[in-house]
């Protein structure tokens with residue numbers, strides 16, 4: 439808790455995004471990622487592998503955009519910076535460890551943008567339009583969280599379709615980008631299972647809010663909260679779907 443609070447104070451972000459809760463969300467993720475480092479490692483390795491394969495299969499090597507770059511835990515930044523002339527890292531919050539890592543590469547730029555309503559921000563739209571590869575890196579299921587929590591914080595229920603709309607908006611943006619010359623790579627968690635120590639599923643949550651995705655090219659489990667993180671007797675598992683080439687998956 440203390441670590442999360444300290445991160446909320448030191449991580450830079452525009453006041454509007456701080457007020458909306460993105461810095462708090464980033465701090466929460468950061469603290470959990472460090473507590474659950476060992477449990478998360480297999481997932482992060484697989485996600486990095488998908489992104490590297492997508493990068494190597496991309497014909498143009500001008501620029502790559504990573505949406506939801508966050509802590510860069512699942513982003514193979516060195517490989518991308520070696521393969522492409524320019525790397526743009528896009529997130530509502532770029533935490534300090536990611537900023538320091540990015541500074542080691544002369545061709546890496548940070549773009550701070552809130553993208554739950556799409557990729558229409560003028561600066562971002564330009565960066566995406568000229569990209570050879572666009573990666574959506576474990577971002578999609580996170581997009582509805584802050585907007586829904588903002589309603590709840592005001593004591594109101596979020597509009598019932600809000601989560602669905604946000605997921606559909608992001609997928610539509612990826613569709614548009616994939617209909618041009620860019621390759622689009624999507625890695626996302628789609629469902630959360632709560633499991634007990636006997637391996638029984640005691641609850642599950644559709645992280646896509648009812649939006650169906652095409653059959654994935656790779657599927658794996660991410661133990662996002664091992665036993666002890668949310669309680670002694672339960673753990674949280676997220677199922678990941680990976681699409682190294684979104685255009686091919688949609689065809």
Ligand SMILES: C[S@@+](CC[C@H](N)C(=O)[O-])C[C@H]1O[C@@H](n2cnc3c(N)ncnc32)[C@H](O)[C@@H]1O
Nearest residue numbers: 506507508509510511512529530552553554575
């Ligand atoms: C699970 S993390 C992704 C992991 C990240 N790729 C990494 O390697 O650390 C989700 C990221 O999405 C970002 N995010 C959530 N909602 C966002 C929004 N509306 N606009 C931009 N970024 C957002 C968060 O700040 C966070 O960094």
